[in-house]
Amino acid sequence: MSNTIQWFPGHMHKARKEIEEVLPKVDVIIEVLDARIPFSSENPLIKTFREKTNKPVVKVLNKRDLADPEMTQLWIEHLEQEQGVKALAITTENVNEVNKIMDLCRKLAPNREEMGKNIRTMIMGIPNVGKSTIINTLAGRTVAVTGNQPAVTRQQQRINLQNGIVLSDTPGILWPKVENPHSGFRLAATGAVKDTAMDYIDVAFFTIEYLIKAYPNLIKARYDLDEDEVPETEIELMEAIGRKRGCLKAGGRVDLHKASEILINELRNGTLGQITMERPEMITQELINVAIEAEQKAEQKAKKKEERRKRYLKNKR
CATH class of the missing domain: 1.10.1580.10 (Conserved Hypothetical Protein Ylqf; Chain: A; domain 2)
Incomplete structure (x- = not known):
């Protein structure tokens, strides 16, 4: 596997455009993460969407039964330091835990209920984090296709949960390029990308x-x-x-x-035990390293460009 994963099928590009069109009409974003890799399973595109529209978000750390409980609590505290963010850890085996997502949506959009209007939510997440299973649990029926392979959901749909909340489902989208090589390995290890890509x-x-x-x-x-x-x-x-x-x-x-x-x-499958593959302080250092490497590459590129310019001018004389 190369140092960076690049996996952006055509349907994901289409999904990105559709999400950008619908997002202004959404009250709360629900982002499903893998509790074992809360940072690496965050989609930077979703952060970009949020910055453009200033939407509150519920970050759902799914598969908490596979993750280290102590680390999961650290991640919840870390994520909630950001304004407009609520986080909770769940397993889809526990219906009550899944339903708590709706309670947080109501807390983040109280005005809609006061006006007697449905809270409009959009659920997002990278492939294979369990998004479709969560949707089916919230709906109380099968409305989303589930599967162990990444990228099962291919098109957007709106689901009225009949409880004052409308849910827009989106295809699982990866970003065009995973810049942090460590994140690429973690995504591969937990099954977020197809095994043929690793x-x-x-x-x-x-x-x-x-x-x-x-x-x-x-x-x-x-x-x-x-x-x-x-x-x-x-x-x-x-x-x-x-x-x-x-x-x-x-x-x-x-x-x-x-x-x-x-x-x-x-x-x-959790046979090894409850394991979390990353910690907040690790990610801080990794991001610093990625930024330094990007800066060095930019400097090398600028240097080569200047050398080419000098050679061109020299040959013209």
Whole structure:
């Protein structure tokens, strides 16, 4: 997998235009995030939409049952530091938790109810964060297609929840380019992008390097690793996991691809335990690094342009 994910199918470009047209008539945005990667599953496009229209937002950290509860609480506090933002963590297994989304929408748009009008909401989220399941739970019936593959929803629809709230569903849209390479790996690890857009081994190496530092006990317990046999490098650790799981090729060599698939699938389905792949303070540093790198690239580009200009002028003489 390259350092940045670029995955912007035609239907996502169309969805972006449709959202921009409808958004001025919306009272509250509902953004569904993956509780394991609250920053990386935020769509910068949605932030752009909000800045243009100054709309309040309910940030829903879905799949909280798969995430580290302590980290989830930290993220809720972090997200709510921004004005006009309310955040809550849910699992779609709990209907009462899902319905709390509507309570927050009412708090953010009290004037609509006072006027006896429906609160107009728009639900957004990147692919595979569970948006369609949330919609079906809120509606009390199947109105949105669900599936484990990203980008199941392809067109916009309006749903009257019959409780004073109208919900506009949107296709799951990724942004044109994921600038933070760490976010790209996290999106791949949690299944937000299709597996064809990633290299399992690269993603597994990134993932295990983080997990052995952040959740060493979970990794040791799951893969039956003794304290004295935990390797120091990610490749040695993946080989140890491969041997434990019998992922062997001819000659006793470890099949790293198979071992990587096991790790990624067990992360996704929660078998490894409750894991959060990023922390607020980590993201702050990563964004600083991305900004520095962008500045350096801009300087290099300007330098090359100036060199070309000088060569051109020299050749003209």
